[in-house]
Amino acid sequence: MVTVGILTMSDKGARGEREDxxxxxxxxxxxxxxxxxxxxxxxxxxxxxxKAKLIEYADIGYDxxxxxxxxxxxxxxxxxxxxxxxIERELPGMAEAMRAESLKKTPNAMISRAVCGxxxxxxxxxxxxxxxxxxxxxxxxxxxxxxxxxxxxxxxSECATP
Numbered sequence: 001m002v003t004v005g006i007l008t009m010s011d012k013g014a015r016g017e018r019e020d021x022x023x024x025x026x027x028x029x030x031x032x033x034x035x036x037x038x039x040x041x042x043x044x045x046x047x048x049x050x051k052a053k054l055i056e057y058a059d060i061g062y063d064x065x066x067x068x069x070x071x072x073x074x075x076x077x078x079x080x081x082x083x084x085x086x087i088e089r090e091l092p093g094m095a096e097a098m099r100a101e102s103l104k105k106t107p108n109a110m111i112s113r114a115v116c117g118x119x120x121x122x123x124x125x126x127x128x129x130x131x132x133x134x135x136x137x138x139x140x141x142x143x144x145x146x147x148x149x150x151x152x153x154x155x156x157s158e159c160a161t162p
Contacts, residue, residue: 002035002064002149005057009050009069009079010129013042022068025131029138030066033145038062045070050082058086058122063149065122066138069129071114079126080113087117087124094125094144098137102128105136116141121153 006026012018020042027037039057043049050070057065070079084090094116102109114126114137125141127134 002030002033002146003038003062004030004035005039005060005062005065006037006041007050007053007057007065007067008042008129009045009067010042011044011076014044021131022127022129022134025134026066026068026127026138029135029142030064032142035064045076045078047078047082047085050079051086054083054086054119054124058119058124061120062122063153064145065124066127067125068127068134071112071126071128073111073113077113080115083115083117083124083126087115087119089118091116091118091123091148094141094148098127098140101140102133102136118152123149123152 006023008020008023010018010020013020023040023042027040041053043053054065067079070077095114098114099109099112112128116125127137
């Protein structure tokens with residue numbers, strides 16, 4: 001069973017002014033892995049807050065950390081910067097695959113700055129902020145998730161477990 005942490009980056013969501021449909025969409029989709037959501041939070045678009053949560057989830061040892069929101073080009077979109085600051089190895093192929101598939105549906109896909117990478121034994125994937133974009137992007141990488149997580153873990157004794 002894959003252990004998962006979900007982080008939604010949303011200033012309004014963190015203040016309780018907006019329902020988080022994207023995080024719930026992730027939660028629904030990853031059950032197919034099969035996976036168990038161990039943590040789910042809505043946090044503000046603040047680099048230091050995002051970095052702290054990504055580090056916390058990786059230190060706990062979640063296999064998969066999925067973020068939604070903050071991957072565009074507005075001044076408050078800082079998820080990629082926070083992710084790059086904490087990952088040890090980048091997995092550009094996953095982000096490229098998501099952008100390539102999204103580009104078939106909308107030219108706006110080319111402004112996605114989503115990052116995918118590894119911290120310790122956790123796979124971190126940035127997803128866009130809308131439920132539809134979450135569905136489309138997560139569907140692209142889902143077939144590779146179990147294999148990727150197995151490879152990242154190598155020997156189970158090398159990784160923390162929740």
